[in-house]
Amino acid sequence: MDRMTGDGGIRQRQTTAARAKGGLLVLGLFVVLLFIIELVNMGMLRSLNRTFGLRPRSADGLLDIFTFPLLHANLNHLLSNSLPLIIFGFLVFLSGLRVFLTALAFSWLGSGLVVWLIGDGGITVGSSGLVFGLFSFLLVRGFINRSWRQILLAVVLFMGYGSILLGILPIVAGYVSWQAHLGGAAGGVLAALLLRPREGQPRRVS
Template sequence: MKINKGVKVTLLLISIAWLLKILEWSLGVDLYHLGIYPRNRLGTFGILFHPFIHGGFKHLFSNTVSFAILCFSLYFFIPKVATKVLWKLSIYSGILVWIFARPSFHIGASGVIYGIASFLFFIGLFQKNPGSLIISLCIAVLNHGMLVGLVPQEDGISWESHLSGSIVGFFLAYYYRKVETTFSQQKQVEVDEDISYEGYRNLENEHFKYHYHPKDDN
């Protein structure tokens, strides 16, 4: 079920972004004004819409691949809070961009992408169990190049969105550090299977011992 939900949510969000870009291209319009414009009242609408608006097909394709992998991973490894984490990353990182970023339109899903990567990495560190640490290791290896995007580098790239998403991901990971992951759920299933297979549990200790007294039929 969690795999199906992860696939459905990921495909739905990606489809919305692609549909909007195709509409832009076919109608000859530009929806960049639906992005976040910091400290501008009208720019607050971008907090809701900015992840779906992209500067071009190259930008959209790049974000599609990264978002698909990370969004599916979020639903697979942390299914209980995946939806909450996803919308909180989008809203809270958007608010940070609106407050602190440069006065320009900030668009694209890269802030959410950085947020998911940060969340998965840090929740593995906070939980300190082997399964969660595997998540952190995989995220670190696959996305080590993302660190470059956290600092100013070239025009047209919203490093503020990247940094905001990473910060929000860190705090959400700490907030949800006690949530069940796929690995902890699997461990519980294995324990339950062991108990049902054995059919009993040994309750003996130094204060309590079983004593068998066979019935004397004579």
Template sequence: MPQPTMQLGGANAGRDTLAVRLKSRIVLLALFVGSMWAVFFLSAAMPFLDLNRHGVVPRSLSGLQGILFAPWLHASLAHIAANTGGLLILGWLCMWPRLSNFWEATVGAMLGAGLCAWLFGTSYSVHIGASGLVFGYAGYLIARGYYTRKVLALIVALLVMASFGLSLLIGVLPLDPGLSWQSHIGGLLGGILVVRMGSSGGSRRR
């Protein structure tokens, strides 16, 4: 006679599901940001590799590789440390409600930041760093609140604007020749456009 199987209650199942979702996001974000630190330590330990040359070089065919590699390249410990907080906080918020949201924001920010730096950056300069991703995540979260009009998304958008609004404004202005304002504004626009295109597609389907 077959033994009866035990079914978990709804509350326990819900807690287990939430725990799995939290764990998967924590692991992904740790690996994502950790990989940037790993590349930084490798670059610092082996300077002869000159990894930073793989950043975005404006209007150079070889410089297009920086669209993919630039977020993993940083000039100094202060540089990567300054980007880490934004990557962790804003990246975490982009992971909800679905992990696909994080990848959408990441791809949009990388393409926007890289292409804008390549098109409008100063000739013979090299653009590196993950700040374009930070700006892209912020743009994605703000735009999601605006376009979806969902209560939680609006709350997150307002919190992002309150916490990062001044930094976003200063970062897209050409005030410091050592900062890539081109990648900042490109990342911001990339994050916004991803949400805008998704919103348009959803409206057509409805």
């Protein structure tokens, strides 16, 4: 009994370490890709934003849903999104690649769809919708999963970053897309609901 428990603990630590390495690699490569695109965009005088930025309520804009988070208004815009994207994405990735991809996809699509539906008419770019989606996923999944470890993490994250949730309100500055933030956050919550353990399934505590 003790030997099996010890072996299981070793395997769990190895799995967590592998996920941590994988998360750093995936998030690091994604952010590097964003910087490469930003440099290309700068060299093209921001023409990528005009072509692939999200235009609300236009037929072509539906395709822009898949490209607009990869573009940014300027380098400072990208820098402000990069660190929280790495932090939140890494924490989600610790629960596995499937969980990460699901949360990312719902955040991406939720952000884009809300901007397309109720955007103010300008061109929207930026990955902040992904940041809000991953953050909201981390905030609510512990309560949905009834995992005290995840709830504790949510409390710590809320204390450190909770103020960013003001970004989902229409009162934010006009150049900030609260629609993208709101849609991303909603997508993160939906992902947490979709990934909740079914009856009879073991509950994960990672």
